[in-house]
Amino acid sequence: MASGKYAKEMDALKEHLAKHHLKFTRQRELILNAFLRQEHITAEAMYHQLAKTDPHLGLATIYRTLNLFCDAGIAQARHFGSQTQYDNVSHKGHHDHLICTGCGKIVEFENCEIEKLQEEVAARNGFSIQTHRLELYGLCTRCRN
Amino acid sequence: MASGKYAKEMDALKEHLAKHHLKFTRQRELILNAFLRQEHITAEAMYHQLAKTDPHLGLATIYRTLNLFCDAGIAQARHFGSQTQYDNVSHKGHHDHLICTGCGKIVEFENCEIEKLQEEVAARNGFSIQTHRLELYGLCTRCRN
C-alpha cells in the first residue's frame, strides 16, 4: 500500500504492473507523479517539463509510459489536432470540450444527459461504448464581438 | 448555373472559388464528381480509385482538393485512427458516428435530443456553435463475440 499524495493511483499502477509481469521503475514513478498533477497533457509537453529536472529521460519512455497508464486505466488518450492528449482520469471525471475557433479557448464541460443518450444510441445499434469524443466548435463571447 | 447530377455542389464549389480568386480546373471537377458518389472516403482511397482512369493525378492534389472542399462546406474532415476521413456533407444531412474499434465498421446516426443539449451547453458557456463532432467508439455486436 503506497503512501503519499497519489497513493491510490500509485497502487492502481502497481497492481496493473504485477498482473502483467511488468516492473516498477524510477521512470514510471516519476512520470506518474508528474502526470497526476495535470488535467491533460501531451507526451511532448511532459517531455520538456521533466527535462528540467531529468534531462536524460527519453521521449520514447514518456510515450510508452503514458500508453501504459492508459492500459492501467489511469489515463485516457484523446486525439486533438495532430497530437494525442493524455487525460488524467482521476483528476476530474470524464469531460468534453467547447473550443473557440476564434481564439482557441477551451472550456471543459460534462453533461450526464448527453452521456446517457449516447449510451442509448449505442445500445440501439448493438454497440458497447469504450470511449467517445464530443467537441463543440464555435465562437466564445469575446470573439463574437 | 451548372447542370448534371451534382449541379448544386458544383455551383457551391464555383461560388467558393470565385469568392477566393481560385480557379476551376479539370482536376477539381473530376475529384468533386468522384467524391460526391461517396459517403466518406480517405485521400489515399480516392487516389487509388481515380488512378484507374487518371493515372497522373497526384496524391497531393487529392489532399489539397479535399481540404478545399472542406473550406467550401462540401466536405468535412474527420480523424479516424491514423487517417483523415472526408465526409460528404450533402449526401446525407448532418450526422455523427459510431465506430467499431474491432473491425472499423462505421454506423451513422442522428439524435436531435443530443444536438439540442449541445446547444444548451454552448449557450450556458457563452458559445455559439459553428460545428461539432461526436464520435462513439466501441465494439459492434460481431466483434464482442
Added chain:
DNA sequence: TTGAAATTGATAAGCCCTCTCAAAATTCTA
C-alpha cells in the same frame, strides 16, 4: 490573345509516434 496568378505533380520534408537494440535496472531464485 496575352500575361499575371493560380494549380499541378513529383518528391522532399515534417510531424508524431513506434520500433530497434545494446546497456542498464529490476525482480526472481537459490
Added chain:
DNA sequence: TAGAATTTTGAGAGGGCTTATCAATTTCAA
C-alpha cells in the same frame, strides 16, 4: 545476497500520413 532471468531504458532509426517546395502547366480576366 549473489547470480540469473526478464524487463526497461534511451538514443536514434524508421514509418505512416499529410503538407511544403518548385518548375512546368493551366486558367482566366483584361
